[in-house]
Amino acid sequence: MLTAEDLRQARWFGGKSRTIASTRVADSGMLASDAPFYLLEVSYADAAPETYVVAHRLEDPAVAHAVLAQFRGSTVGTERGRLEFRPTHVLDTTRRDELDPARMMSGEQSNTSIRFGNALILKLFRRLQFGPNPDVEIGWFLTEHTSFEGTPPVAGSLTYTSADGCEASLALLQRFERNHGDAWTTMLRRLQSVLEGANSNESLEAVRRLGATTAELHLALATPTPDAAFTAEAVSAADVEAWYAAIQEEVRITANALRQHGTEVDMPALLQRAAGVRSLENTVKTRHHGDYHLGQVLERDDGSYVIIDFEGEPSRPLSQRREKRSPLRDVAGMLRSFDYARMAALRAGDMYHPGRAARATGWYADARGAFLGAYLPTAQRLLPADVGPALAALELEKAAYEVMYELNNRPAWLPIPLAAFSAGP
Template sequence: MTENPTPSSTSPDHDLLTLLGDWVPRQRWYAHKGSAAEVVRLERSDLDESGVAQLLALTMRSGAGPGGETTVYAVPVTLRPAPDPDLAHALVGHLPAGPDGAGDPAWVYDGPHDPTWTWALRALVLAEEGVGDAAFGAGGATADGGLVVPLEARARVLTGEQSNTSIVLTGTEEPIGPPVIAKVFRVLNPGDNPDVVVQTALAEAGCRRVPRPAGWVDGHWTGAEGARVQGHLAHLTEFLAGSEDAWKVASAAAVAGRDFSVEAAELGRATAEVHATLARTLPTVPATAERLAVLADGLHARVDWAAAAATELAGLLEPAHARVEAVRSVQAAPDLQRVHGDYHLGQVLHSAERGWVLLDFEGEPLRPLAERSEPDLALRDVAGMLRSFDYAAGSATAAGGAGEAAAAWATAARDAFLQGWSEVSGVDPRRTGSEAATLLAALELDKALYEVVYEVRNRPTWVSIPLTAVRRLLA
């Protein structure tokens, strides 16, 4: 790897690197929590003429020594000559004046919280121009026929997001159009981000099950391997004000013991509509025996990994391998296509006008972007949502509800979702012995095994939820 050396103590970037090297690993979107972090490289570009709003690409190596994993992070910041009390909650830190009075002191703020930075982001998109230089820079673009990005707007950062930072922009000048949400990608991966590619393709195909696009920011930077790469930095889409988060809706129903079958069936139909549009709009590939063999090999590897990581799975290794090996014998699997890739109730909103709307087509954030862009079985999304219904039911038992009632709620919701999905897709994975049932069972088992390991490591009191699913799938 070629890389810039860490700036010397006399470099104007030295104090900034030290500051960011301490601040970044403490953020929700940092990908390698708990491991030592070493700053490898800093690239920076002004987003406005004043130089207050800046975009940084910070390359960090997790773990000690050259064997650690290297990741590039987007770090939007503003550098102000004096502290701003209104931004105290977003303060990254203070940079003192340089040695012998060289350089001015600066207060560094987390850019998405600063109106100056969000204004510069909107201006970049609307102008459809670029900033920076040949080594590191960014350029904005508006979506053809998409929403108008308001230049003058109120901005607020959404809380709770793990891997990215989202900013809601509400116009303040007449005519006030629909609000826009700007998602700033924090981990930078070379290549086109699936969130931009897939949502744009769906919207252009007339699909109303995704937010309308507004624009995006792409750019180029020095990648983790030291070469110049390019990809997406941010994505701007419609913000569905007044909509309800599907996880909150479903878990509230489970806690109250209210049947969710009607809503689940409609969600199944909406999911199948999106899958059908993706299959028509973006390339597909045949599910050949060779590709299914690769899938089976990967599923076997997951079984071994989970069994080694969680003693709770003792005694289940042999039937789990038998379940996933059945994938290899499938003769007529549907074509592989673009899918959501990380589908669960938290990725769906309910709009009074539009019904269920699907969000966040990035795929699993920690997987390499090239893998997330590969065609896959639509049934993988189905498996993800089935697991999510189990977790919604788990919230009912955590709230003191009866386990049997919660299990019955989940069974009804799962069945209704599959009913709705099969009505539109024409494939019913509930048919015992069908090839669709074989594929779905293996994919759901794969997801549940991952969940067992996650819960063992992070929330041991929740491990019974996926472990019960594993046993059911192997029965």
């Protein structure tokens, strides 16, 4: 069993900053032959316990293929529960000669992924959370009930059921999408050229493609269905008041944190911006991405986009991440990502050079216009006639989240969200 020190060294362990009080094995079993796993419950002195999935020997290609074979439809007992491997039609269309080599991918923090040739990718969720996983259920919905081509089709999923009948997602199997990097990397490369004086047309055309793909995603998530978890609903007065209260609370928490660091903000102005969320009443709420930014999008070789990772903001409870909201919440997240991109590109060179700074500011304004210009005409039936007030409120909500993250993790980056939080886009 992993020791406390072993856990702190594990890339996927999320409790590195907490004091570990104790650990215990909650269940154990075999994912496949020669692939043991166990569920490790970690208790903290200063926080609620968490359970992590510890799996061994997955770096061995033969073991990885043995696990993959289980997705044909196996049920496996564990010491105190069971595992269910559930396939979709996508797995039946996968050619076996495309599944080599099997190798574990590097770079991930919270999950572990294994790539099978150019055909499939298996994501193992390291933190066990009971209840439907948004990444799994949204992936299944888009694969089985829509024609949307901007996300990797689901080939299967792995579910753990405890002795008392509670379910949790352990893994998601998807088609591997060939790409030449995430949109953060490709957009930053284009943007750096713009800051050096290149024409911005290529980068803005890429932004337009992303806006169009985002609109197609939101329409797909509004596809009529008898599944109550995905049925589009009208936004009620109670909805907008609850959202307004939540944004108010987040703004107050953020303002208090900033005050402790010597920064004051104009609370009446912030709360007035937050009230813009009320303009969403009588529009449509659906499932949405929930943590939408350039790093959650892959760019294919032909320039089209693939949207990934529908888990939502990891710090929020699972129930919150499954809530239906206005699709504009994703739009706000992407617009905030453009702001981060322009500042990251600016910081990569002489950020005080007046020409570069002016080009960065101009590009950000143009990128916002290009994205919304491509997005709004397609998604209009889901939105208010004037998206401005709601978008300002939702960007404020996202900026508040970013300020708290940067205060706690990357203080040097704080000026980026602080400017948006204090004054807006």
